[in-house]
Amino acid sequence: MDSPAPPEKVVVLLKATGDAPILKQSKFKVLKSENFVFISEFLRKNLKLDSVFMYLNSSFSPSLDERIGTLHEAYNVDGKLIVNYSTTPAWG
Amino acid sequence: METSSAMAPDIQREHWRGSVALKLELHPDEVTTVPPPEPLFVLAPRLGYLPQVAEQALEHFGSVLPPGEDEVWFEYQGVPLKWHIPTGSLFDLLAGGRGGYPWCLTVHFRSYPRDALQPLEGDGVQASYFNSLKEAAYVLTGSSSSVMTLTKASQQELWQNVLEAKDEEFFSNLSKMDLTRPTRSRIPVRVYCREKVFDSFTGWKSVEYASKSVVLDSEDAEDLTLRGVLQRCLGVSLDGEAGSGREVVAAGVELESDTNLANVYPHLKNADMWLYLVVRPSSRA
Structure with a gap:
């Protein structure tokens, strides 16, 4: 059984791919309860992009209604959830 | 088994x-x-x-x-x-x-609800399927390379098998990939849980969703039961009064709460290698 009070936030690392603009700060703490769509909105707002493609561990795109906590638990690398983003489809 | x-x-x-x-x-x-x-x-x-x-x-x-x-x-x-x-x-x-x-x-066929649905363009369904398969491959083998290195032709063939629901051809094509020889003992499970009536007021807000990579070599057998997985995944309980008001279905078949998912997965997984579990209000209530 999981303990009832796990840390509320997890570390998300945002990595640009292709010609996507780079963020000033690439490491963030995100609430576990946020959905993945939060990352896409964050990127679009901060980089002023119309659309952004996102991948985990340079391979697949999770569903936008997936929770950050769930994704982190399943796919973290050394405790970080690595999100690659690009302005065009990358890993087809 | x-x-x-x-x-x-x-x-x-x-x-x-x-x-x-x-x-x-x-x-x-x-x-x-x-x-x-x-x-x-x-x-x-x-x-x-x-x-x-x-x-x-x-x-x-x-x-x-x-x-x-x-x-x-x-x-x-x-x-x-x-x-x-x-x-x-x-x-x-x-x-x-x-x-x-x-x-x-x-x-x-008109006025696509862009605010509510992901856009569907060209071969969008196929792309969505392969993305889901990639994610499953990652859970099963620790890498998506088995799907990413598929040639366009084998992708088309695999997709055609799915469209025509030809399981034998599909699994024979799939056996050429490493997916059927998992290197990590994990299985990919998607859970959709509906607690309320689904209508125009509640809509998708009545549905909770989570995906889970379930570890098979856990020492506690309870971790692999339906009850254990749902509890950890969405905090959904199948015990007591709350539990008796719910039923869990995979591929249209109702599952008992002590079902071991490792036994269900090989038979009832979907074409994208995910096991889809649906939790809904009990029809007996």
Whole structure:
């Protein structure tokens, strides 16, 4: 059984791919309860992009209604959830 | 495994052949003729996706549509349906267990609800399927390379097997990939949980979703039971009063709360290698 009070936030690392603009700060703490769509909105707002493609561990795109906590638990690398983003489809 | 392996191919075949009978009616706003067109009755494969029946629907309703571009979408109880969820799981989640068969849906070809649904363009369904398969590959083998290195031709072939629900060809094609030889003892499970009535007020807000990579070599056998997985995944309890008001369904089959998912997965997994579990209010209540 999981303990009832796990840390509320997890570390998300945002990595640009292709010609996507780079963020000033690439490491963030995100609430576990946020959905993945939060990352896409964050990127679009901060980089002023119309659309952004996102991948985990340079391979697949999770569903936008997936929770950050769930994704982190399943796919973290050394405790970080690595999100690659690009302005065009990358890993087809 | 308790299930006899001789039965396994039969279960898998029945699972792949399963369909949901749909009764499609064109939305009144898009009808330009008097009298309105007859509804269309069609069988939609359980493992497939709703847009698969779009072509048939367009053939049936195409002549009465107002001018414009055709963008198909489906609606149930006034709510646009997410097309990336396999048809069988959508049915089990939203309509199953409540009687009313065939499943009556409204079909639209105009005014695609871009705020509510992900856009569907070109081979969007195929892309969504392969993305899901990639994610499953990552859970099963620790890498998505088995799917990413597929040639265009083998992708097409695999997708065609899914569309035509040909399980033997599909698994024979799949066996050429490393997916069937998992290197990590984990299985990918998607859970959709509906606690309330699904209608135009509640809509998708009535549905909770989570995916889980379930570790098989856990020391505690309870971790692998349906009860244990749902508890950890969405905090859904199958015990006590709350539990008795719920039922859990995979591929249209109701599962007992102490079912070991490692035994269910090989037989009832979907074509994207995910096991879809649906939790819904009990039909006995």
